[in-house]
Amino acid sequence: MVHTTQCCILMGCLCLFYPWSQVCEWREPEELAALLDLELRENGEPQHQLLQRIRDVAKYSVKTNHPRFFNQLFAGVDYHALTGRFLTEALNTSQYTYEVAPVFVLMEDEVLSKLRSLVGWAEGDGIFCPGGTMSNMYAMNVARYRAFPEVKLKGMWSLPRLAVFTSQQSHYSVMKAAAFQGIGTENVFKVKVDDRGCMIPEDLGETIELAKSQGAVPFFVHATSGTTVQGAFDPLEPIADICDRQGLWMHVDAAWGGSVLFSKEHKHLMRGVERADSVTWNPHKMMLTGLQCSAILLKDTTHLLKHCHSADAKYLFQQDKFYDTSLDTGDKSIQCGRKVDCLKLWLMWKAVGSKGLEERVDRAFTHTRYLVEEMKRREGFELIGKVAPVIKERMMKQGTMMLGYQPQGGRVNFFRMIVISPQLSHQDMTFCLNEIERLGNDL
């Protein structure tokens, strides 16, 4: 038994250190299902067969840590964070009370407070969530609770029609949150963006008036720092002015862009973020902690998060415990058991320091500039349009790299290149451009 477990760990590591030449091993779904022999049976299997299964799992999975995986807003691997992830799994505890997670309760508090200080807040609140989508949902829920505390007891029927504001290019989780929380997707008002994809503050003002004229009650503005496709940063200062004037909750979705706060050179992109009420930040994206690691940070010091979500379960959160029960942070969450997500970030941060993280962010920007320059030098790169899906199919079947594409607004399909892995070099960028040319040569 122990032997198998050790083998699994070994294989897991091998999967990372093994010099995979391909990013993926594409198979049609039916073929893959047959290869993997997924069916679960009455009897267990011998060791050698299990080891083969582990090898297959690794072989046919996408190597997201491969330097030529540019497909998602996460990529690469940081070995300190990975060690934190192994340790988290091995220790297998839940983050909800000090009694079962003494180390992690204190650690989460430290990490959140450090992230908040980068936002510019000396105090505040926060919690790690299962992803940026959930962090954004927390923000909307707490904002609604601040505006209408009766919602917790009486539900939506005690409320007027509510209105949420976000840019045309914000992440789709705003829509999910509005649907999930009974606000309704039709009550998410989309604010226009400029050429670079940044929210136009004047249009925010006008859209708020429009919503009011329709009888809706504005309560929440969802700005974005680093939009999912174009990487645009909404102008936070003028948005904050409007939120102040109108008394609206200002949320900044910095799931993708938050990490610029580490960089002296680039943090100006989020100028004014300290005026927000809440911030979503996904260290599992630009900071490479590995999935998943996302925080919702709040400026609030009145325990809104807890008041909004608590259910006071008597079997977990007894008030007559022998230690300070404010350390039992679990009731701030909408979950019961909650995975430990702080250790991987803490260990990596300890290892490379804020300086190391700053260098990573700066390097990603350098790579981007290099890529833009290279592309300008080459002809034909604007013509990708209809050919992107074909090039994507070819790259996946040959397994040489993975790169996402999409249309947007009036633009035809284009590739979205993500350059955050610390393993990346300028050669990989050149490779990527050459590869697009090679794969699309005959089109």
Ligand SMILES: *Cc1c(COP(=O)(O)O)cnc(C)c1O
């Ligand atoms: C990725 C992203 C999200 C969603 O985060 P998940 O962790 O994937 O749920 C939300 N907002 C922005 C701007 C993002 O880039």
Ligand SMILES: *[C@@H]1O[C@H](CO)[C@@H](O)[C@H](O)[C@H]1NC(C)=O
């Ligand atoms: C992890 O913890 C849960 C309960 O918290 C327990 O049921 C499970 O057996 C544990 N798993 C391992 C692998 O330790």
